Amino acid sequence: MKGQKGKGQKYFTPALLRRENCINTLKQCPINQWLHINEFIRLMIANKDFLPITQEPSFLYIGDQHYGEIYDGEFLVTAYMRCLLMEYFFTLGLIDIAYCHPTESTDNYFSSENYWDLDCLSRYDGLAYLRLTPLGAYVLKIKDSYIQTKKVSQTNLEFVGRHNIQFKQPPSVNEKIFLTNYAEEKKQNLWVLSSDKILSYLENGGDLNELQSFLKNRDTQPYFSNSIESFFKTMESNKSAVNNKGDFKLVTCQSKEVATNIASAPKLKNWCQQVSDTQLIYPKDKHNQFRILIHQLNYGMPI
Template sequence: MPSCGNAWLNNSLLDEFSRVEEIKGQRSANVLTAAKPRRKLVGQALAGLTPGEWTSVDGLFTDMRAAGLNPVVHRSERALWKLYLEDPQYGSLGYDGYHGWSLLQGRYTLAVLFEYAATLGLIDIEYVPPAGARDDYRDNWGADYLDQLSRYDGLSALRLNPLGAHAVGLTGDYAPAQAPVSAVPAGRVTVLANFDIVALDGLPSADTLLLDAFCDRKTDRVWTLTTTSLLQALDRGHTLDELRGYLNQAASHSVPQTVTTLLDDTGRRTGRLRDTGQTHLIECADEALAVLVISDRRLRVLCTRIGERHLVVTPDRLPAFRKAALALGYPLA
Protein backbone atom coordinates (compact mmCIF):
# COMPACT_ATOMS: atom_id res chain seq x y z
CA MET A 1 0.00 0.00 0.00
CA PRO A 2 1.23 3.55 -0.60
CA SER A 3 2.60 5.70 2.18
CA CYS A 4 -0.67 7.57 2.63
CA GLY A 5 -2.18 4.33 3.90
CA ASN A 6 0.78 3.25 5.98
CA ALA A 7 0.64 6.03 8.55
CA TRP A 8 -2.32 4.62 10.47
CA LEU A 9 -1.05 1.05 10.10
CA ASN A 10 2.38 1.82 11.56
CA ASN A 11 1.22 3.54 14.74
CA SER A 12 2.81 1.91 17.80
CA LEU A 13 1.25 3.91 20.64
CA LEU A 14 -1.60 1.47 21.27
CA ASP A 15 -2.28 -2.21 20.90
CA GLU A 16 -5.97 -2.19 20.06
CA PHE A 17 -6.46 -5.60 21.67
CA SER A 18 -5.88 -3.98 25.06
CA ARG A 19 -9.28 -2.33 24.57
CA VAL A 20 -10.92 -5.77 24.73
CA GLU A 21 -10.81 -5.49 28.50
CA GLU A 22 -12.79 -8.62 29.40
CA ILE A 23 -9.93 -10.79 28.12
CA LYS A 24 -7.52 -10.72 31.03
CA GLY A 25 -3.83 -11.59 31.25
CA GLN A 26 -2.71 -9.44 28.36
CA ARG A 27 -0.07 -7.67 30.46
CA SER A 28 1.76 -10.87 31.34
CA ALA A 29 5.23 -11.16 29.87
CA ASN A 30 5.60 -12.55 26.35
CA VAL A 31 1.88 -13.07 25.80
CA LEU A 32 0.87 -10.79 22.91
CA THR A 33 2.37 -10.56 19.46
CA ALA A 34 3.48 -7.20 18.02
CA ALA A 35 0.53 -5.02 17.08
CA LYS A 36 1.78 -3.53 13.80
CA PRO A 37 1.99 -6.79 11.81
CA ARG A 38 -1.52 -7.67 13.03
CA ARG A 39 -2.88 -4.25 12.08
CA LYS A 40 -1.38 -4.51 8.59
CA LEU A 41 -3.31 -7.74 8.04
CA VAL A 42 -6.52 -5.88 8.83
CA GLY A 43 -5.41 -3.18 6.38
CA GLN A 44 -4.96 -5.85 3.72
CA ALA A 45 -8.46 -7.12 4.47
CA LEU A 46 -9.84 -3.62 3.89
CA ALA A 47 -7.96 -3.45 0.61
CA GLY A 48 -9.86 -6.56 -0.47
CA LEU A 49 -13.25 -4.89 -0.09
CA THR A 50 -15.21 -3.39 -2.97
CA PRO A 51 -15.46 0.38 -2.30
CA GLY A 52 -19.00 1.55 -1.69
CA GLU A 53 -20.42 -1.92 -0.94
CA TRP A 54 -21.61 -2.95 2.51
CA THR A 55 -20.02 -6.08 3.99
CA SER A 56 -21.12 -7.85 7.14
CA VAL A 57 -18.49 -8.25 9.82
CA ASP A 58 -18.90 -12.04 9.77
CA GLY A 59 -18.51 -11.95 6.01
CA LEU A 60 -15.27 -10.03 6.43
CA PHE A 61 -14.08 -12.62 8.96
CA THR A 62 -14.80 -15.38 6.44
CA ASP A 63 -12.90 -13.56 3.69
CA MET A 64 -9.93 -12.93 5.99
CA ARG A 65 -9.68 -16.60 6.95
CA ALA A 66 -9.98 -17.69 3.32
CA ALA A 67 -7.20 -15.26 2.34
CA GLY A 68 -4.92 -16.35 5.20
CA LEU A 69 -5.14 -12.96 6.90
CA ASN A 70 -4.79 -14.19 10.45
CA PRO A 71 -3.96 -11.44 13.02
CA VAL A 72 -2.94 -13.86 15.79
CA VAL A 73 -2.72 -12.03 19.12
CA HIS A 74 -0.90 -14.68 21.23
CA ARG A 75 2.78 -15.50 20.82
CA SER A 76 2.44 -19.24 21.44
CA GLU A 77 0.14 -21.96 22.74
CA ARG A 78 1.72 -21.45 26.15
CA ALA A 79 0.93 -17.73 25.98
CA LEU A 80 -2.66 -18.58 25.09
CA TRP A 81 -3.11 -20.25 28.47
CA LYS A 82 -2.34 -16.92 30.16
CA LEU A 83 -5.35 -15.24 28.53
CA TYR A 84 -8.60 -15.79 30.35
CA LEU A 85 -12.11 -14.65 31.24
CA GLU A 86 -12.85 -13.98 34.91
CA ASP A 87 -10.57 -16.66 36.39
CA PRO A 88 -7.01 -17.47 35.20
CA GLN A 89 -7.50 -21.21 35.73
CA TYR A 90 -11.09 -22.04 34.93
CA GLY A 91 -11.57 -19.26 32.41
CA SER A 92 -8.32 -19.79 30.50
CA LEU A 93 -8.60 -19.55 26.72
CA GLY A 94 -6.02 -22.30 26.32
CA TYR A 95 -8.59 -25.08 26.53
CA ASP A 96 -9.51 -26.68 23.21
CA GLY A 97 -12.56 -25.06 21.65
CA TYR A 98 -12.45 -21.95 23.85
CA HIS A 99 -10.36 -19.63 21.73
CA GLY A 100 -12.16 -19.51 18.39
CA TRP A 101 -11.06 -17.20 15.57
CA SER A 102 -13.82 -14.66 16.18
CA LEU A 103 -13.01 -14.60 19.90
CA LEU A 104 -9.41 -13.44 19.49
CA GLN A 105 -8.50 -12.54 15.89
CA GLY A 106 -12.06 -11.35 15.31
CA ARG A 107 -12.20 -9.12 18.39
CA TYR A 108 -8.82 -7.64 17.48
CA THR A 109 -10.07 -6.94 13.96
CA LEU A 110 -13.20 -5.26 15.33
CA ALA A 111 -11.06 -3.08 17.59
CA VAL A 112 -8.87 -1.93 14.69
CA LEU A 113 -11.88 -1.22 12.50
CA PHE A 114 -13.60 0.79 15.22
CA GLU A 115 -10.62 2.53 16.87
CA TYR A 116 -8.66 3.34 13.71
CA ALA A 117 -10.46 2.87 10.42
CA ALA A 118 -13.83 4.25 11.49
CA THR A 119 -12.34 7.02 13.63
CA LEU A 120 -10.16 8.17 10.72
CA GLY A 121 -13.20 8.17 8.43
CA LEU A 122 -11.92 5.36 6.20
CA ILE A 123 -15.01 3.21 6.60
CA ASP A 124 -18.72 3.73 7.24
CA ILE A 125 -20.12 1.37 9.85
CA GLU A 126 -23.35 -0.10 11.16
CA TYR A 127 -23.26 -0.33 14.94
CA VAL A 128 -25.84 -1.59 17.41
CA PRO A 129 -25.73 -1.76 21.24
CA PRO A 130 -23.02 -4.38 21.99
CA ALA A 131 -24.86 -6.18 24.81
CA GLY A 132 -26.05 -9.47 23.36
CA ALA A 133 -24.91 -8.63 19.83
CA ARG A 134 -22.52 -11.63 19.65
CA ASP A 135 -22.72 -14.96 21.44
CA ASP A 136 -19.47 -16.63 20.35
CA TYR A 137 -18.03 -16.43 23.88
CA ARG A 138 -21.05 -17.80 25.76
CA ASP A 139 -19.65 -21.32 26.18
CA ASN A 140 -16.53 -20.04 27.96
CA TRP A 141 -16.29 -20.31 31.71
CA GLY A 142 -17.24 -17.00 33.31
CA ALA A 143 -19.19 -15.75 30.31
CA ASP A 144 -22.45 -15.92 32.25
CA TYR A 145 -21.42 -12.74 34.01
CA LEU A 146 -20.75 -10.83 30.78
CA ASP A 147 -23.32 -9.01 28.66
CA GLN A 148 -20.66 -8.50 25.98
CA LEU A 149 -17.07 -9.48 25.39
CA SER A 150 -16.09 -6.04 24.09
CA ARG A 151 -17.56 -2.67 23.26
CA TYR A 152 -16.97 -3.56 19.60
CA ASP A 153 -19.40 -6.49 19.60
CA GLY A 154 -22.05 -4.15 18.19
CA LEU A 155 -20.10 -3.53 14.97
CA SER A 156 -22.20 -5.46 12.46
CA ALA A 157 -21.26 -4.16 8.97
CA LEU A 158 -18.87 -1.80 7.22
CA ARG A 159 -18.37 -0.08 3.90
CA LEU A 160 -15.09 1.17 2.45
CA ASN A 161 -15.68 4.80 1.48
CA PRO A 162 -13.71 6.93 -1.05
CA LEU A 163 -11.19 8.10 1.57
CA GLY A 164 -10.65 4.52 2.70
CA ALA A 165 -10.23 3.31 -0.86
CA HIS A 166 -7.52 5.94 -1.33
CA ALA A 167 -5.83 5.09 1.98
CA VAL A 168 -5.51 1.38 1.16
CA GLY A 169 -4.23 2.11 -2.34
CA LEU A 170 -7.28 1.20 -4.43
CA THR A 171 -7.61 4.68 -5.94
CA GLY A 172 -5.31 7.55 -6.82
CA ASP A 173 -5.56 11.08 -5.49
CA TYR A 174 -8.42 11.78 -3.11
CA ALA A 175 -10.39 15.02 -3.08
CA PRO A 176 -12.90 15.40 -0.24
CA ALA A 177 -16.43 16.09 -1.32
CA GLN A 178 -17.42 19.71 -0.83
CA ALA A 179 -20.88 20.66 0.29
CA PRO A 180 -22.53 22.81 -2.38
CA VAL A 181 -21.93 26.43 -1.54
CA SER A 182 -25.41 27.29 -2.77
CA ALA A 183 -26.82 25.36 0.22
CA VAL A 184 -25.64 28.10 2.61
CA PRO A 185 -28.38 30.73 3.07
CA ALA A 186 -27.28 34.33 2.66
CA GLY A 187 -27.41 36.77 5.55
CA ARG A 188 -26.28 34.45 8.29
CA VAL A 189 -23.22 36.55 9.19
CA THR A 190 -21.97 40.10 8.91
CA VAL A 191 -18.33 40.51 7.89
CA LEU A 192 -16.80 43.75 9.16
CA ALA A 193 -13.81 45.67 7.87
CA ASN A 194 -12.01 45.17 11.19
CA PHE A 195 -11.96 41.40 10.41
CA ASP A 196 -14.80 40.54 12.81
CA ILE A 197 -17.49 38.08 11.72
CA VAL A 198 -20.75 38.55 13.61
CA ALA A 199 -23.73 36.18 13.81
CA LEU A 200 -26.35 37.99 15.87
CA ASP A 201 -28.95 35.24 15.46
CA GLY A 202 -26.58 32.37 16.12
CA LEU A 203 -25.37 29.74 13.66
CA PRO A 204 -25.86 26.03 12.92
CA SER A 205 -23.16 23.72 14.24
CA ALA A 206 -21.55 23.23 10.82
CA ASP A 207 -21.11 26.99 10.37
CA THR A 208 -19.70 27.34 13.87
CA LEU A 209 -17.16 24.58 13.27
CA LEU A 210 -16.03 26.20 10.04
CA LEU A 211 -15.55 29.62 11.64
CA ASP A 212 -13.81 28.07 14.63
CA ALA A 213 -11.37 26.44 12.21
CA PHE A 214 -10.38 29.71 10.52
CA CYS A 215 -10.96 32.38 13.18
CA ASP A 216 -10.35 33.24 16.80
CA ARG A 217 -13.60 33.31 18.72
CA LYS A 218 -14.18 36.52 20.70
CA THR A 219 -17.66 35.76 22.04
CA ASP A 220 -20.38 33.19 21.40
CA ARG A 221 -21.46 35.08 18.28
CA VAL A 222 -18.36 37.00 17.21
CA TRP A 223 -15.25 35.63 15.49
CA THR A 224 -12.21 37.53 14.23
CA LEU A 225 -9.86 36.70 11.37
CA THR A 226 -6.10 37.03 11.85
CA THR A 227 -3.10 35.98 9.83
CA THR A 228 -2.21 33.52 12.58
CA SER A 229 -5.66 31.92 12.69
CA LEU A 230 -5.70 31.51 8.91
CA LEU A 231 -2.21 30.00 8.81
CA GLN A 232 -3.12 27.56 11.56
CA ALA A 233 -6.18 26.48 9.58
CA LEU A 234 -4.03 25.91 6.50
CA ASP A 235 -1.55 23.91 8.57
CA ARG A 236 -4.41 21.65 9.69
CA GLY A 237 -5.32 20.90 6.09
CA HIS A 238 -8.10 23.42 5.41
CA THR A 239 -8.14 25.58 2.29
CA LEU A 240 -8.95 29.26 1.93
CA ASP A 241 -11.49 28.38 -0.74
CA GLU A 242 -13.63 26.80 1.99
CA LEU A 243 -13.77 30.09 3.88
CA ARG A 244 -14.12 32.27 0.78
CA GLY A 245 -17.01 30.20 -0.49
CA TYR A 246 -18.79 30.34 2.84
CA LEU A 247 -18.35 34.09 3.33
CA ASN A 248 -19.43 34.90 -0.21
CA GLN A 249 -22.68 33.02 0.34
CA ALA A 250 -23.43 33.54 4.03
CA ALA A 251 -22.46 37.22 4.41
CA SER A 252 -25.29 39.75 4.47
CA HIS A 253 -23.15 42.23 2.46
CA SER A 254 -20.12 42.06 0.21
CA VAL A 255 -16.96 40.93 1.96
CA PRO A 256 -14.91 44.07 2.83
CA GLN A 257 -11.74 44.76 0.88
CA THR A 258 -9.64 44.49 4.06
CA VAL A 259 -10.79 40.91 4.53
CA THR A 260 -10.26 39.89 0.90
CA THR A 261 -6.78 41.44 1.05
CA LEU A 262 -5.99 39.44 4.19
CA LEU A 263 -7.14 36.24 2.50
CA ASP A 264 -5.13 37.03 -0.64
CA ASP A 265 -1.98 37.82 1.34
CA THR A 266 -2.32 34.60 3.31
CA GLY A 267 -2.99 32.64 0.13
CA ARG A 268 0.26 33.88 -1.39
CA ARG A 269 2.13 32.17 1.46
CA THR A 270 0.53 28.83 0.71
CA GLY A 271 2.84 26.37 -0.99
CA ARG A 272 5.97 28.48 -0.50
CA LEU A 273 7.23 25.81 1.91
CA ARG A 274 6.66 22.20 0.86
CA ASP A 275 7.39 18.90 2.53
CA THR A 276 8.93 16.90 -0.30
CA GLY A 277 9.54 13.78 1.78
CA GLN A 278 12.32 12.16 3.73
CA THR A 279 16.00 12.24 2.79
CA HIS A 280 19.16 10.55 4.01
CA LEU A 281 21.85 12.70 5.63
CA ILE A 282 25.30 11.30 4.87
CA GLU A 283 28.11 12.38 7.18
CA CYS A 284 31.67 12.40 5.83
CA ALA A 285 34.61 11.88 8.18
CA ASP A 286 36.17 15.15 7.07
CA GLU A 287 35.80 17.96 4.56
CA ALA A 288 38.30 16.40 2.18
CA LEU A 289 36.16 13.28 1.80
CA ALA A 290 33.07 15.41 1.17
CA VAL A 291 34.93 17.26 -1.59
CA LEU A 292 36.08 13.93 -3.06
CA VAL A 293 32.55 12.54 -3.14
CA ILE A 294 30.94 15.64 -4.57
CA SER A 295 33.65 15.80 -7.24
CA ASP A 296 33.12 12.20 -8.39
CA ARG A 297 31.25 12.16 -11.71
CA ARG A 298 28.94 9.33 -10.59
CA LEU A 299 28.26 10.57 -7.08
CA ARG A 300 27.81 14.28 -7.67
CA VAL A 301 24.53 13.75 -9.53
CA LEU A 302 23.19 11.59 -6.70
CA CYS A 303 23.66 13.92 -3.74
CA THR A 304 23.70 17.52 -2.57
CA ARG A 305 26.32 18.94 -0.28
CA ILE A 306 25.25 20.89 2.79
CA GLY A 307 27.84 22.36 5.10
CA GLU A 308 31.41 21.12 5.18
CA ARG A 309 30.95 17.41 5.88
CA HIS A 310 27.39 16.46 5.05
CA LEU A 311 25.57 15.24 1.96
CA VAL A 312 21.85 14.80 1.30
CA VAL A 313 20.60 11.81 -0.68
CA THR A 314 16.96 11.13 -1.55
CA PRO A 315 15.66 7.61 -0.78
CA ASP A 316 15.22 6.72 -4.46
CA ARG A 317 18.88 7.53 -5.14
CA LEU A 318 20.35 5.84 -2.06
CA PRO A 319 20.99 2.42 -3.69
CA ALA A 320 22.86 4.06 -6.59
CA PHE A 321 24.76 6.31 -4.16
CA ARG A 322 25.74 3.31 -2.05
CA LYS A 323 27.00 1.43 -5.12
CA ALA A 324 28.97 4.41 -6.45
CA ALA A 325 30.49 5.15 -3.04
CA LEU A 326 31.60 1.53 -2.76
CA ALA A 327 33.19 1.76 -6.20
CA LEU A 328 35.03 4.85 -4.99
CA GLY A 329 36.34 2.80 -2.09
CA TYR A 330 34.10 4.07 0.72
CA PRO A 331 31.37 1.63 1.79
CA LEU A 332 28.40 3.36 3.40
CA ALA A 333 28.13 2.41 7.06
Protein backbone atom coordinates in the same frame (compact mmCIF):
# COMPACT_ATOMS: atom_id res chain seq x y z
CA MET B 1 -4.65 -3.86 15.53
CA LYS B 2 -1.15 -4.90 14.51
CA GLY B 3 0.26 -7.02 11.70
CA GLN B 4 -1.55 -5.17 8.91
CA LYS B 5 1.70 -4.37 7.12
CA GLY B 6 3.35 -7.71 7.76
CA LYS B 7 2.78 -11.10 6.19
CA GLY B 8 -0.96 -10.72 6.48
CA GLN B 9 -1.08 -7.78 4.08
CA LYS B 10 -1.48 -9.97 1.01
CA TYR B 11 -4.50 -11.78 2.48
CA PHE B 12 -6.75 -8.72 2.84
CA THR B 13 -9.88 -8.66 0.70
CA PRO B 14 -10.30 -5.65 -1.65
CA ALA B 15 -11.40 -2.52 0.24
CA LEU B 16 -13.58 -1.41 -2.70
CA LEU B 17 -15.50 -4.68 -2.60
CA ARG B 18 -16.05 -4.32 1.17
CA ARG B 19 -17.45 -0.85 0.64
CA GLU B 20 -19.77 -2.07 -2.11
CA ASN B 21 -21.08 -4.80 0.18
CA CYS B 22 -21.78 -2.22 2.86
CA ILE B 23 -23.64 -0.09 0.29
CA ASN B 24 -25.74 -3.11 -0.75
CA THR B 25 -26.80 -3.62 2.86
CA LEU B 26 -27.54 0.08 3.40
CA LYS B 27 -29.89 -0.08 0.43
CA GLN B 28 -31.95 -2.65 2.35
CA CYS B 29 -32.26 -0.43 5.44
CA PRO B 30 -35.53 1.43 6.15
CA ILE B 31 -35.28 5.17 5.55
CA ASN B 32 -35.31 7.38 8.64
CA GLN B 33 -35.63 4.42 11.02
CA TRP B 34 -33.06 3.55 13.66
CA LEU B 35 -31.32 0.21 13.31
CA HIS B 36 -29.02 -1.33 15.91
CA ILE B 37 -25.53 -2.07 14.61
CA ASN B 38 -26.01 -5.77 15.40
CA GLU B 39 -29.17 -5.77 13.28
CA PHE B 40 -27.22 -4.15 10.47
CA ILE B 41 -24.60 -6.91 10.65
CA ARG B 42 -27.34 -9.57 10.65
CA LEU B 43 -28.90 -7.91 7.62
CA MET B 44 -25.51 -7.97 5.95
CA ILE B 45 -25.23 -11.71 6.63
CA ALA B 46 -28.76 -12.31 5.31
CA ASN B 47 -27.88 -10.43 2.11
CA LYS B 48 -24.70 -12.52 1.77
CA ASP B 49 -22.66 -9.30 1.89
CA PHE B 50 -20.71 -10.32 4.98
CA LEU B 51 -17.29 -10.25 3.36
CA PRO B 52 -14.28 -11.34 5.47
CA ILE B 53 -11.67 -8.63 5.97
CA THR B 54 -8.86 -11.12 5.51
CA GLN B 55 -8.48 -14.73 4.47
CA GLU B 56 -5.90 -15.28 7.22
CA PRO B 57 -6.86 -13.36 10.40
CA SER B 58 -4.20 -15.22 12.40
CA PHE B 59 -1.54 -12.91 10.93
CA LEU B 60 -3.15 -10.05 12.85
CA TYR B 61 -2.84 -9.51 16.58
CA ILE B 62 -3.62 -7.14 19.43
CA GLY B 63 -0.87 -6.25 21.89
CA ASP B 64 1.38 -9.30 22.00
CA GLN B 65 2.11 -11.09 18.73
CA HIS B 66 1.91 -14.53 20.34
CA TYR B 67 -0.87 -14.17 22.91
CA GLY B 68 -2.87 -11.56 21.04
CA GLU B 69 -3.29 -13.55 17.83
CA ILE B 70 -6.70 -13.15 16.17
CA TYR B 71 -8.79 -16.04 14.89
CA ASP B 72 -12.28 -14.50 14.84
CA GLY B 73 -13.01 -13.26 11.31
CA GLU B 74 -16.53 -12.08 12.23
CA PHE B 75 -15.11 -9.82 14.93
CA LEU B 76 -12.92 -8.13 12.30
CA VAL B 77 -15.86 -7.48 9.99
CA THR B 78 -17.87 -5.90 12.81
CA ALA B 79 -14.94 -3.68 13.84
CA TYR B 80 -14.25 -2.66 10.24
CA MET B 81 -17.89 -1.91 9.43
CA ARG B 82 -18.23 0.38 12.43
CA CYS B 83 -15.23 2.34 11.21
CA LEU B 84 -16.48 2.45 7.61
CA LEU B 85 -19.95 3.59 8.60
CA MET B 86 -18.67 6.40 10.83
CA GLU B 87 -15.76 7.66 8.74
CA TYR B 88 -17.30 7.31 5.28
CA PHE B 89 -21.09 7.24 5.24
CA PHE B 90 -21.78 9.33 8.35
CA THR B 91 -19.37 12.14 7.40
CA LEU B 92 -21.10 12.39 4.01
CA GLY B 93 -24.50 12.71 5.67
CA LEU B 94 -25.80 9.45 4.21
CA ILE B 95 -26.59 8.05 7.65
CA ASP B 96 -27.27 9.39 11.13
CA ILE B 97 -25.70 7.63 14.08
CA ALA B 98 -26.40 7.20 17.79
CA TYR B 99 -23.12 7.05 19.66
CA CYS B 100 -22.10 6.25 23.23
CA HIS B 101 -18.69 6.28 24.90
CA PRO B 102 -16.71 3.27 23.57
CA THR B 103 -16.20 1.87 27.07
CA GLU B 104 -19.97 1.92 27.62
CA SER B 105 -20.67 -0.29 24.62
CA THR B 106 -22.42 -3.55 25.46
CA ASP B 107 -20.47 -5.41 22.80
CA ASN B 108 -17.78 -7.75 24.03
CA TYR B 109 -16.39 -9.00 20.72
CA PHE B 110 -13.00 -7.59 21.57
CA SER B 111 -12.69 -9.74 24.74
CA SER B 112 -13.39 -13.11 23.15
CA GLU B 113 -9.82 -14.14 24.02
CA ASN B 114 -8.78 -14.16 27.67
CA TYR B 115 -5.43 -12.61 26.77
CA TRP B 116 -7.03 -9.29 25.81
CA ASP B 117 -7.71 -6.94 28.67
CA LEU B 118 -9.26 -3.94 26.90
CA ASP B 119 -11.94 -1.48 27.89
CA CYS B 120 -12.57 -1.01 24.17
CA LEU B 121 -10.83 -1.74 20.90
CA SER B 122 -11.31 1.69 19.31
CA ARG B 123 -13.51 4.77 19.39
CA TYR B 124 -15.78 3.10 16.83
CA ASP B 125 -17.03 0.67 19.49
CA GLY B 126 -19.38 3.45 20.57
CA LEU B 127 -21.47 3.19 17.39
CA ALA B 128 -24.77 1.77 18.66
CA TYR B 129 -27.47 2.71 16.12
CA LEU B 130 -27.66 4.05 12.59
CA ARG B 131 -30.42 5.23 10.27
CA LEU B 132 -30.43 5.88 6.55
CA THR B 133 -31.16 9.55 5.81
CA PRO B 134 -33.28 10.85 2.91
CA LEU B 135 -30.05 12.19 1.41
CA GLY B 136 -28.51 8.74 1.73
CA ALA B 137 -31.52 7.16 0.04
CA TYR B 138 -31.12 9.60 -2.87
CA VAL B 139 -27.35 9.14 -3.21
CA LEU B 140 -27.74 5.34 -3.09
CA LYS B 141 -30.42 5.65 -5.80
CA ILE B 142 -33.23 4.28 -3.62
CA LYS B 143 -35.17 7.52 -4.15
CA ASP B 144 -35.33 9.49 -7.40
CA SER B 145 -35.24 12.90 -5.75
CA TYR B 146 -34.16 14.68 -2.61
CA ILE B 147 -35.58 17.85 -1.11
CA GLN B 148 -33.76 19.43 1.79
CA THR B 149 -36.39 20.01 4.43
CA LYS B 150 -34.24 21.63 7.10
CA LYS B 151 -33.56 25.32 6.71
CA VAL B 152 -29.86 26.04 6.77
CA SER B 153 -29.08 28.46 9.57
CA GLN B 154 -27.17 31.57 8.53
CA THR B 155 -26.04 33.92 11.28
CA ASN B 156 -25.03 37.40 10.13
CA LEU B 157 -21.42 38.39 10.69
CA GLU B 158 -18.93 41.13 9.93
CA PHE B 159 -15.15 41.45 9.83
CA VAL B 160 -13.60 43.52 12.59
CA GLY B 161 -9.91 44.25 12.87
CA ARG B 162 -7.61 42.36 10.54
CA HIS B 163 -8.91 38.78 10.40
CA ASN B 164 -11.54 38.75 13.12
CA ILE B 165 -15.08 37.52 12.46
CA GLN B 166 -17.79 38.96 14.68
CA PHE B 167 -21.19 37.20 14.66
CA LYS B 168 -24.22 39.38 15.33
CA GLN B 169 -25.66 36.65 17.53
CA PRO B 170 -24.50 33.18 18.68
CA PRO B 171 -23.77 31.01 15.61
CA SER B 172 -25.43 27.64 15.22
CA VAL B 173 -23.68 24.40 16.12
CA ASN B 174 -23.21 23.57 12.43
CA GLU B 175 -21.66 26.95 11.77
CA LYS B 176 -19.24 26.46 14.66
CA ILE B 177 -18.28 22.99 13.44
CA PHE B 178 -17.62 24.37 9.96
CA LEU B 179 -15.48 27.24 11.21
CA THR B 180 -13.25 25.02 13.34
CA ASN B 181 -11.50 23.98 10.10
CA TYR B 182 -10.47 27.56 9.41
CA ALA B 183 -10.58 29.70 12.55
CA GLU B 184 -10.08 29.88 16.30
CA GLU B 185 -12.81 31.00 18.69
CA LYS B 186 -11.40 33.86 20.77
CA LYS B 187 -14.51 34.49 22.82
CA GLN B 188 -18.28 34.24 22.44
CA ASN B 189 -19.35 35.21 18.91
CA LEU B 190 -15.81 36.28 17.97
CA TRP B 191 -13.55 34.12 15.76
CA VAL B 192 -10.19 34.81 14.12
CA LEU B 193 -9.09 33.26 10.84
CA SER B 194 -6.08 31.00 11.34
CA SER B 195 -3.52 30.60 8.55
CA ASP B 196 -2.28 27.41 10.24
CA LYS B 197 -5.74 25.82 10.27
CA ILE B 198 -6.58 26.98 6.75
CA LEU B 199 -3.32 25.66 5.29
CA SER B 200 -3.69 22.36 7.17
CA TYR B 201 -7.19 21.97 5.75
CA LEU B 202 -6.07 22.86 2.21
CA GLU B 203 -3.12 20.46 2.46
CA ASN B 204 -5.59 17.64 3.05
CA GLY B 205 -7.73 18.44 0.01
CA GLY B 206 -9.94 21.19 1.42
CA ASP B 207 -11.38 23.93 -0.77
CA LEU B 208 -10.98 27.60 0.14
CA ASN B 209 -14.11 28.44 -1.89
CA GLU B 210 -16.19 26.72 0.80
CA LEU B 211 -14.99 29.20 3.42
CA GLN B 212 -15.40 32.19 1.12
CA SER B 213 -18.98 31.19 0.24
CA PHE B 214 -19.77 30.61 3.91
CA LEU B 215 -18.56 34.10 4.82
CA LYS B 216 -20.09 35.91 1.83
CA ASN B 217 -23.52 34.44 2.53
CA ARG B 218 -23.40 35.82 6.09
CA ASP B 219 -21.34 39.01 5.74
CA THR B 220 -23.36 42.19 6.20
CA GLN B 221 -21.04 43.94 3.72
CA PRO B 222 -21.36 43.21 -0.03
CA TYR B 223 -17.61 42.74 -0.56
CA PHE B 224 -14.58 41.52 1.35
CA SER B 225 -12.08 44.16 2.39
CA ASN B 226 -8.76 44.40 0.53
CA SER B 227 -6.89 42.85 3.47
CA ILE B 228 -9.22 39.82 3.56
CA GLU B 229 -9.06 39.39 -0.22
CA SER B 230 -5.25 39.57 -0.02
CA PHE B 231 -5.23 37.03 2.80
CA PHE B 232 -7.32 34.54 0.81
CA LYS B 233 -5.14 35.00 -2.29
CA THR B 234 -2.03 34.34 -0.23
CA MET B 235 -3.53 31.15 1.24
CA GLU B 236 -4.59 29.89 -2.19
CA SER B 237 -1.25 30.76 -3.76
CA ASN B 238 0.86 29.24 -0.98
CA LYS B 239 -1.07 26.04 -0.29
CA SER B 240 1.39 24.10 -2.49
CA ALA B 241 4.46 26.24 -1.86
CA VAL B 242 6.44 23.29 -0.50
CA ASN B 243 6.18 19.76 -1.90
CA ASN B 244 7.43 16.59 -0.30
CA LYS B 245 9.88 14.86 -2.62
CA GLY B 246 10.64 11.94 -0.33
CA ASP B 247 12.81 11.12 2.66
CA PHE B 248 16.48 12.09 2.73
CA LYS B 249 19.49 11.16 4.81
CA LEU B 250 21.80 13.75 6.34
CA VAL B 251 25.42 12.72 6.86
CA THR B 252 28.40 14.59 8.29
CA CYS B 253 31.79 14.16 6.66
CA GLN B 254 35.17 14.20 8.33
CA SER B 255 36.19 17.37 6.54
CA LYS B 256 35.10 19.91 3.95
CA GLU B 257 37.39 18.25 1.43
CA VAL B 258 35.69 14.88 1.85
CA ALA B 259 32.22 16.43 1.50
CA THR B 260 33.22 18.35 -1.64
CA ASN B 261 34.83 15.29 -3.25
CA ILE B 262 31.73 13.15 -2.68
CA ALA B 263 29.24 15.81 -3.82
CA SER B 264 31.22 16.47 -7.02
CA ALA B 265 31.78 12.81 -7.95
CA PRO B 266 30.26 12.12 -11.42
CA LYS B 267 28.04 9.26 -10.21
CA LEU B 268 26.83 11.14 -7.14
CA LYS B 269 26.47 14.80 -8.04
CA ASN B 270 23.02 14.42 -9.65
CA TRP B 271 21.35 13.29 -6.43
CA CYS B 272 23.80 13.99 -3.59
CA GLN B 273 23.96 17.60 -2.43
CA GLN B 274 26.34 19.45 -0.11
CA VAL B 275 24.31 21.53 2.37
CA SER B 276 27.18 22.85 4.51
CA ASP B 277 30.96 22.63 4.64
CA THR B 278 30.86 19.07 5.97
CA GLN B 279 27.26 17.87 5.52
CA LEU B 280 25.57 16.03 2.64
CA ILE B 281 22.02 14.93 1.93
CA TYR B 282 20.86 12.20 -0.44
CA PRO B 283 17.61 10.24 -1.02
CA LYS B 284 17.00 7.61 1.62
CA ASP B 285 16.27 4.95 -0.97
CA LYS B 286 19.76 5.43 -2.43
CA HIS B 287 21.53 4.67 0.85
CA ASN B 288 23.09 1.39 -0.30
CA GLN B 289 24.13 2.92 -3.62
CA PHE B 290 25.68 5.87 -1.77
CA ARG B 291 27.77 3.53 0.38
CA ILE B 292 29.02 1.58 -2.64
CA LEU B 293 29.98 4.73 -4.55
CA ILE B 294 31.87 6.36 -1.67
CA HIS B 295 33.79 3.10 -1.27
CA GLN B 296 34.96 3.65 -4.84
CA LEU B 297 36.27 7.04 -3.67
CA ASN B 298 38.10 5.26 -0.81
CA TYR B 299 35.76 6.66 1.85
CA GLY B 300 34.04 4.54 4.51
CA MET B 301 30.87 5.16 6.51
CA PRO B 302 30.51 3.20 9.79
CA ILE B 303 27.24 1.33 10.23
